Amino acid sequence: MVKEYKTIQEVVGPLMLVGGVENVHYNELVEIRQQNGEIRQGKVLEIDRDRALVQLFTGSQGLKISTAKARFLGRSIELKVSEDMLGRVFDGMGRPIDGGAEIVAEREVDINGEPINPVMRDYPDEFIQTGISAIDGLNTLVRGQKLPVFSASGLPHANLAAQIARQAKVLNADSKFAVVFAAIGITFEEAEFFIGDFRKTGAIERTVLFMNLANDPAIERIATPRMALTAAEYLAFEKGMHVLVIMTDITNYAEALREVSAARKEVPGRRGYPGYLYTDLASMYERAGKIRGKEGSITQIPILTMPEDDKTHPIPDLTGYITEGQIILSRDLYKRGLNPPVDVLPSLSRLKDKGIGKNKTRADHADTMNQLFSAYARGKEAKELSAILGEAALTEIDLAYARFAEAFELKYIAQGFYKNRTVDETLDIGWELLRLLPKSELKRIKDEYIAAYYGDGE
Secondary structure (H helix, E strand, O other): OOEEEOOEEEEEOOEEEEOOOOOOOOOOEEEEEOOOOOEEEEEEEEEEOOEEEEEEOOOOOOOOOOOOEEEEOOOOOEEEEOHHHOOOEEEOOOOEOOOOOOOOOOEEEEOOOOOOOHHHEEOOOOEEEOOOHHHHOOOOEEOOOEOOEEEOOOOOHHHHHHHHHHHOEEOOOOOOEEEEEEEEEEOHHHHHHHHHHHHHHOHHHHEEEEEEEOOOOHHHHHHHHHHHHHHHHHHHHOOOOEEEEEEEOHHHHHHHHHHHHHHOOOOEOHHHOEOOHHHHHHHHHOOOEEEOOOOOEEEEEEEEEOHHHOOOOHHHHHHHHHOOEEEEEOHHHHHOOOOOOEOOOOOEEOOHHHOOOOOOOOOOHHHHHHHHHHHHHHHHHHHHHHHHHOHHHOOHHHHHHHHHHHHHHHHHHOOOOOOOOOHHHHHHHHHHHHOOOOHHHOOOOOHHHHHHHOOOOO
16 A cells, blocks of 8 residues: 655655654655655665665655655565566666567566575576586586676676576577576676677577666665566576576675665674675575476576685675585686686586486586596696796606696687587597596596597597
8 A cells, every 4th residue: 555754854865764654664665756746766674663764766866855755655676577578678677778668567576586495496407508618517507506606807707697698508408598687787888798799699589688787876786686586587487497597796786785784874794794795695596496396497697706806705705605616717817818717626516416427418527527627736736836846847747737737728718708619519628638648647537438538549
């Protein structure tokens, strides 16, 4: 039921205090009507007895509280959902910005969603092919997983996000595959890059884009990922699609959360972020998964830039606790022109073993993955030793590992942002590299796979 009040008591920055309210709820939408007919929107942040604290979406400049009226709409922020969303571009609040017609909604859904019943969750065990060897071969993405990308300022995470959105698909599945892309607090140039890239490559036909720019209000930034996840839940669990949700940049989301928290004068936690940052991030990340009896699924790739390249910063630190691994981008690889600059050794996918092997990728996948990890780690150690002591100090086998590490970075990691490799191509490149080592060094691979794929080693 809509209620209207003329009891606006105070406005400080983006916050407004309304007194004498009854039956008002947390997250409820509010309209502020001025005498000249102008309407602003906000939502309820806090309720203290008969007073409601409202966060304005567009700021308070020029607002006259003596004549303004606050209308509480009795509902939270909602998104109009329909299959017509595919191929469309929306702003951070779910309004079309691509010049197309308004969406004819099948229904309107509260963007805060409902948690998935843990008993009804199905275990993620199906391989998703991203076309990127460093992910598919060594840190495999599984349908229903949450696998974040940890980047740093200046690194090409936007290019990586666009590449995954273009190339990702579920192998051996008849269901439709869709991508929901949420850009949070990005610049106008980045927004143009994403929209232009998706249109040019045709990927936009299966994609829903939500674009929140850096100059948009902080409260909109908090709503944007929830808009995207609401659209994903509709497509996955009501339309039976496999949905990949890519959210970039989660750091901008956390900064907006800190800004709102500071405006509310809350006691800050680590680095000034609110103490509930973990809970808030979990409320988004845990909306990924598979549900028993439902055909569709939601797989998440949140992308965040680590402030000062610090993995112990609260945002990557808490994200790592909630999600199932991380893909880490390397500044060193990027400086050397190796793209995408995925640092495979510290990267991790905790569910990779569940999505690979016979009838999923290939029977030799797990063994070759372990051998490549081991050989690359030893090769990097040999290269570091060579830099200190010189090549003359290395044994013949150490030199072979050093050459392997060099070739691995050039052939396996550095595939570029527009090369789409099948998982078979990725595994074949792995075997091509392993032939640089003597057969006796392949101690992590079963003899039957060595006989089938190693050949004569030339």
